[in-house]
Amino acid sequence: xxxxxLPLVAAVAMLGLSxxxxxxxxxSLKLSTKVPAAATEFHAGVNDFQNLSFESAAVHFKAxxxxxxxxxxxxxxxxxxxxxxDQTQLEAELSRGVADxxxxxxxxxILASAYREAALGHTDVASALFRAASQVMPSDRxxxxxxxxxxxxxxxxxxxELVTRYPDYPLGYNSLAYLSWNNGDRxxxxxxxxxxxxxxxxAPNPHDTYAEILQWNGSFADAAAHYLQAANLTPRFPExxxxxxxxxxxxxxxxxxxxxxxxxxxxxxxxxxxxxxxRQIIGTYIVQGAPAEPITKSLEAAIAxxxxxxxxxxxxxxxxxxxxxxxxxxxxxxxxxSLAMAKAAMADVPWPVHYYAAMAHGLMKHWxxxxxxxxxxxxxxxxxxxxxxxxxxxxEGYQLTQQGKPADALPILMAADTTNAxxxxxxxxAHAALGHAAEAATWNGRINSNxxxxxxxxxxVNSRRRAKLATK
Numbered sequence: 001x002x003x004x005x006l007p008l009v010a011a012v013a014m015l016g017l018s019x020x021x022x023x024x025x026x027x028s029l030k031l032s033t034k035v036p037a038a039a040t041e042f043h044a045g046v047n048d049f050q051n052l053s054f055e056s057a058a059v060h061f062k063a064x065x066x067x068x069x070x071x072x073x074x075x076x077x078x079x080x081x082x083x084x085x086d087q088t089q090l091e092a093e094l095s096r097g098v099a100d101x102x103x104x105x106x107x108x109x110i111l112a113s114a115y116r117e118a119a120l121g122h123t124d125v126a127s128a129l130f131r132a133a134s135q136v137m138p139s140d141r142x143x144x145x146x147x148x149x150x151x152x153x154x155x156x157x158x159x160x161e162l163v164t165r166y167p168d169y170p171l172g173y174n175s176l177a178y179l180s181w182n183n184g185d186r187x188x189x190x191x192x193x194x195x196x197x198x199x200x201x202x203a204p205n206p207h208d209t210y211a212e213i214l215q216w217n218g219s220f221a222d223a224a225a226h227y228l229q230a231a232n233l234t235p236r237f238p239e240x241x242x243x244x245x246x247x248x249x250x251x252x253x254x255x256x257x258x259x260x261x262x263x264x265x266x267x268x269x270x271x272x273x274x275x276x277x278x279r280q281i282i283g284t285y286i287v288q289g290a291p292a293e294p295i296t297k298s299l300e301a302a303i304a305x306x307x308x309x310x311x312x313x314x315x316x317x318x319x320x321x322x323x324x325x326x327x328x329x330x331x332x333x334x335x336x337x338s339l340a341m342a343k344a345a346m347a348d349v350p351w352p353v354h355y356y357a358a359m360a361h362g363l364m365k366h367w368x369x370x371x372x373x374x375x376x377x378x379x380x381x382x383x384x385x386x387x388x389x390x391x392x393x394x395x396e397g398y399q400l401t402q403q404g405k406p407a408d409a410l411p412i413l414m415a416a417d418t419t420n421a422x423x424x425x426x427x428x429x430a431h432a433a434l435g436h437a438a439e440a441a442t443w444n445g446r447i448n449s450n451x452x453x454x455x456x457x458x459x460x461v462n463s464r465r466r467a468k469l470a471t472k
Contacts, residue, residue: 029111029137031073032104038068045077048235050171051203054081055269056235072100076112080119083272094119107136145171156183163192170200174209181213189213197226204230204237211243216452220247231263238267242280246453254288257455271309276456278302279318283455287464292329296322316345320356321458327363335360351380351387356458358395362402374399390420391459397426406433421447425463428470444470 033039045060061078064071075097079090094116101112114129145166148158159176166172173196181189193210200206211226224247230240241264248257261277261284268274282298299322306314319342326335339360342353358373374395381387393416400409409430416423428443447467454460 029107030105032108033064033068033071033074035068035071038064038071038074041067042071042074045074051200052171052174052205053203053235053237055083055238055273058082059269070100070103072097072102072104073108073112073115075100076115076119080115083270090119107133110136145169148172148175154179156180168199170196170206173199174206177209177213181216186217190217202233204233204235204240207233208237208240208243211240215243215247215250218451220251223247236267236269238264238269238273238277241267242277242455245280245284246455249284249287249455250451250453254284254290257284261455271305272311275302275305275309275311275314278305279458280455282321283458283461286458287453287455287461287468289465289469292325292331295325299325312346313350316342316350317352317356319345320353320360323360324356324363327360332364335364351377351384352391354380355388355391355395359398362399367399367403370399390416390423394420394422394426394459397423397430401426401430401433404433406430410434421450421463421467422459425466428467432470441471 031039031042033042041060041064045057045064048054048057048060058078058081061074061081064074065078068074076094079085079093079097085093098109098112098116101109110129110133114126114133117123117126117129145162148154148162154162154175156176156179159172159179163169163172163176173192177189177192177196180186180192190210190213193206193213196206197210207226207230211223211230214220214223214226224244227240227243227247230237231244241260245257245260245264248254248260258281261281264277264280265274268277278298279302282295282302285295285298299318303315303318303322306318319338323335323338323342326332326338339357342357343349354373354377358370358377361367361370361373377387377392377395381389381392393412397409397413400406400412406429410427413423413427413430418424418427424443424447428440428447431437431443432440444467447464448471453464
């Protein structure tokens with residue numbers, strides 16, 4: 001399963017699967033809806049859940065709600081997997097869904113409540129509700145998967161225990177693959193991902209998961225083969241094209257990478273998903289080391305799409321990223337104009353805007369406003385848990401290094417996540433400024449040999465570009 005930003009992906013991959021109509025025991029959930037079309041669509045959505053095709057599942061859940069507007073559990077699951085809802089709409093749909101589920105069975109109410117809390121980020125409350133659901137449906141292996149933590153909430157021990165209990169259950173191997181990789185066991189990760197494909201060969205996501213692990217392992221040809229399989233299976237799976245784009249970019253095939261992303265756009269389920277692929281196209285130009293003009297044009301295309309979607313936050317962030325490109329090209333007037341547009345895009349300025357504004361000012365050697373943006377970001381971090389502490393440390397380290405204080409930068413950077421590409425890049429730059437050529441080369445080498453490329457991460461692709469240049 002490739003990286004997702006859906007609010008309910010973790011929860012969906014947990015107990016939403018427990019409502020499958022097959023292999024049920026007498027303690028399992030029986031749907032309360034009396035509308036056959038709603039039940040049919042709901043089960044189709046559950047099947048896509050089970051295969052981790054969340055966008056397709058959301059379409060089926062929406063159809064279930066359309067067929068039976070009082071089907072609360074379906075409404076909650078639709079809301080939690082839809083790309084197209086803002087926070088106000090999300091909360092309204094979730095609340096209505098739980099209210100409707102209260103008139104259904106207790107099991108539906110427990111699950112609907114758990115999904116709502118997960119979608120709202122209330123993980124402790126959600127976990128308690130999921131455990132309660134597992135107690136009233138103890139013989140369902142899909143509920144057991146949720147109780148073990150699902151795709152993202154499980155730990156390695158729980159994932160191993162689950163596949164031991166249910167060795168023929170494909171989804172358990174998805175969690176095990178990623179957890180094993182993160183634990184440094186590449187062999188186990190590859191074996192788990194391969195086993196999921198063997199158990200569920202006709203669904204796209206198992207091939208996509210195996211492809212991603214193969215990509216991270218540097219096995220590009222095998223990764224591409226499985227991404228292609230995922231792209232050609234149903235339901236359509238545009239993330240497989242994004243994976244192919246990463247593999248192509250890692251091999252320096254940038255035009256091919258953009259071609260794959262255009263295929264992802266053509267197969268996108270929603271306008272919001274299309275925008276994510278437009279942002280990845282930006283990343284291909286950056287990691288390529290392209291001139292400012294094509295990067296600017298791709299940023300402008302993404303800004304136009306964000307504006308068309310009335311996505312103020314993304315519009316603001318994209319303008320601030322554009323400012324860094326303009327500043328790096330020596331176009332100070334354009335950079336200042338883009339920063340003004342970024343801060344005017346929405347009243348509550350998103351924290352990444354302050355990060356990129358600080359970077360833009362730093363690139364122009366305007367240290368007073370750069371320092372002020374850093375201070376603003378630090379203050380925001382005290383009240384906003386969403387602020388990336390790694391990006392904050394990287395920004396402070398960058399400013400110190402550029403102002404002739406690399407020795408002061410290193411302790412700040414080393415206290416951050418030293419597996420993060422941005423942090424590693426700033427560590428390398430600090431060492432280079434201190435004349436530590438071997439240390440700088442080592443840190444840049446770690447970036448260059450890390451194949452977990454995320455083309456949509458502006459800092460990741462820029463860090464890779466800088467590391468590549470430093471090691472030429």
